[in-house]
Amino acid sequence: MSAFAPTEARLDVTRAKYPDFPRGPAVLVRLIKHLFKEIHDEANALLRPYGLNHPEYNILMMLYGSPDNSMHPSALADAAGEKSANITRLTTQLCEKGYVARSGSDTDRRKVTLTLTPEGLALIDGFLPGIVTLLHKQTRNLTAGEQDQLEVLLKKMLAGFGE
Amino acid sequence: MSAFAPTEARLDVTRAKYPDFPRGPAVLVRLIKHLFKEIHDEANALLRPYGLNHPEYNILMMLYGSPDNSMHPSALADAAGEKSANITRLTTQLCEKGYVARSGSDTDRRKVTLTLTPEGLALIDGFLPGIVTLLHKQTRNLTAGEQDQLEVLLKKMLAGFGE
DNA sequence: TATTGAATATACATAAATGAACTATATACT
DNA sequence: AGTATATAGTTCATTTATGTATATTCAATA
Numbered sequence: 001m002s003a004f005a006p007t008e009a010r011l012d013v014t015r016a017k018y019p020d021f022p023r024g025p026a027v028l029v030r031l032i033k034h035l036f037k038e039i040h041d042e043a044n045a046l047l048r049p050y051g052l053n054h055p056e057y058n059i060l061m062m063l064y065g066s067p068d069n070s071m072h073p074s075a076l077a078d079a080a081g082e083k084s085a086n087i088t089r090l091t092t093q094l095c096e097k098g099y100v101a102r103s104g105s106d107t108d109r110r111k112v113t114l115t116l117t118p119e120g121l122a123l124i125d126g127f128l129p130g131i132v133t134l135l136h137k138q139t140r141n142l143t144a145g146e147q148d149q150l151e152v153l154l155k156k157m158l159a160g161f162g163e
Numbered sequence: 164m165s166a167f168a169p170t171e172a173r174l175d176v177t178r179a180k181y182p183d184f185p186r187g188p189a190v191l192v193r194l195i196k197h198l199f200k201e202i203h204d205e206a207n208a209l210l211r212p213y214g215l216n217h218p219e220y221n222i223l224m225m226l227y228g229s230p231d232n233s234m235h236p237s238a239l240a241d242a243a244g245e246k247s248a249n250i251t252r253l254t255t256q257l258c259e260k261g262y263v264a265r266s267g268s269d270t271d272r273r274k275v276t277l278t279l280t281p282e283g284l285a286l287i288d289g290f291l292p293g294i295v296t297l298l299h300k301q302t303r304n305l306t307a308g309e310q311d312q313l314e315v316l317l318k319k320m321l322a323g324f325g326e
Numbered sequence: 327t328a329t330t331g332a333a334t335a336t337a338c339a340t341a342a343a344t345g346a347a348c349t350a351t352a353t354a355c356t
Numbered sequence: 357a358g359t360a361t362a363t364a365g366t367t368c369a370t371t372t373a374t375g376t377a378t379a380t381t382c383a384a385t386a
Contacts, residue, residue, distance in 0.1 A: 004321060006242065010228025017227065018291055024310040025298035029202055031317040036199035037244050038324040039192055055342085064180065065173025073365060079169065081200050086343055088366055110351045110364040128181055135188035141323035146316055147187040153305065153313040154194040158167060160304035161201040216372085236335065249373060251336055274381090275335070 004034060028157070039138060046134055050127050051097070055082060055090055057127075060099065063116045064124055070115035072105075099123055167197060191320070202301060209293050213286060214260070218245060218253055220290075223262065226279045227287055233278035262286055 007030050015021050044054050052060075062079040063069050073091065077084045091114055094100040099120035105111035116124070139147060170193050178184050207217050215223075225242040226232050236254065240247040254277055257263040262283035266276050279287070302310060 004318060010225065010242065013230055014224070014228045018288075020295050021291065022295060022298050024307065024314065025302040027314055028302060028310060028317070029298060031314065031321060032195060032198050032202060033244070035195050035317060035321055035324075038321070039195060042324070053342090061177070062173060065177045067176055074363085079173065081196070083344060084365070085345075085367085089342080108352070108364085112365065125181075128184065132183050132185060135185050135192060138323060139188040139191060139320060141319050142316065144187065146319070147191060149312070150316040150320070151187065151190055151194065153309055153316065154191070154198060155167060156304050156309070157302060157313070158194060158198055158201070160301065161198075161205070218372085237333085246374060247335070248337090248375075252373080255336095 004031065007034070042134060042138065043131075046130050047127065050123065052123075052127075055080070055086070056094060058082075059087075059090055059094065060116070060120060060124055063100070063114065063120070068115075069121070070113050072111050072113060076114060094120070167194065170197070205297060205301065206294075209297055210290065213290050215286075215290075218243065218249070219257060221245075222250070222253055222257065223279065223283060223287055226263070226277065226283070231278075232284070233276050235274050235276060239277060257283070 008027065011021075011023060011026055011030075014026075015023060040054055043057065047053060047057050058080045059076060059082075062076055063071055065079075071079070073087045074084060076082075076091070077087045080087070082090065091100055091102070095102055099117055101115050101117050103113050103115065105113055142150065171190065174184075174186060174189055174193075177189075178186060203217055206220065210216065210220050221243045222239060222245075225239055226234055228242075234242070236247060236250050239245075239254070240250045243250070245253065254263055254265070258265055262280055264278050264280050266278065267274075305313065
């Protein structure tokens with residue numbers, strides 16, 4: 001039935017050996033891992049024809065989510081959840097492909113500005129319809145009300161981190 | 164305030180440029196990415212003193228979740244969500260560290276059985292208290308009822324994949 | 327029983343991510 | 357001004373993950 005059932009069975013075995021292991025929290029964590037993996041894999045499959053992988057897509061979308069289509073590498077690292085060294089590598093690739101442009105800042109010459117090129121914007125316009133379809137597909141089992149509920153609960157859970 | 168607020172701001176910008184982009188589904192997907200990253204990072208930090216990373220921990224726990232503390236590589240790959248080539252590498256490491264033993268199967272000699280050694284079990288006993296504490300910490304913002312609700316919704320969402 | 331096909335595990339080459347210096351610029355303090 | 361401290365970004369070595377090809381074994385069947 002569900003692909004998650006074996007995970008719950010393993011959890012039962014674990015709890016038989018180690019009764020303190022908390023079922024609820026463990027299930028939630030494993031569900032999130034499973035969902036992340038599914039989301040990640042499906043997005044990767046969709047993006048492959050465009051010559052992009054998931055991290056590259058993320059970077060393009062972070063830039064697209066900025067009013068002027070541009071960000072500094074450190075902000076980008078923060079937004080995309082990548083290490084700054086990785087941002088350098090990924091944005092270099094995107095520059096080489098012509099989707100992103102690097103330019104220096106006048107006010108602070110340490111800073112670098114990364115901006116979507118017209119080609120980058122065109123690429124985004126190209127894959128966004130597929131992404132929209134995918135997003136709807138990935139949440140199709142939830143009603144609008146359930147999506148709202150889920151959003152509230154996930155935000156609440158996330159707020160408990162890093163304190 | 165919330166570390167998630169900038170993500171929502173970016174989403175608003177995106178929707179201004181591309182109105183079809185579905186807010187609810189996109190928020191859910193990004194929340195799951197954020198949560199996964201936090202969970203992953205915190206677990207890694209906890210496990211580092213034991214000389215383990217998250218995938219290695221996962222493998223140990225999958226074996227521990229089996230009644231006889233053992234599994235075949237392909238089942239392990241499935242359970243841990245890793246590619247089988249990666250399972251070979253990871254279990255080789257764990258064998259070298261003495262936490263897992265490889266042995267051939269009598270009935271089907273293609274198969275290899277991976278089993279937790281006494282040292283592996285002792286290691287698990289060593290880190291499990293910390294894991295239990297971490298799991299409680301990661302879900303502390305949710306009441307028991309909310310955890311149940313969240314579990315139901317996540318399972319429902321997960322069921323929509325791969326059909 | 328010999329042969330083909332499918333499944334399993336691994337080896338090897340390639341790609342991606344991380345962590346620890348390193349360079350250059352900016353800010354703060356005396 | 358001059359020195360220390362902090363920050364931005366990159367480079368490089370190492371670790372980690374993935375994809376492809378290969379070897380081994382079992383099952384089916386001619």
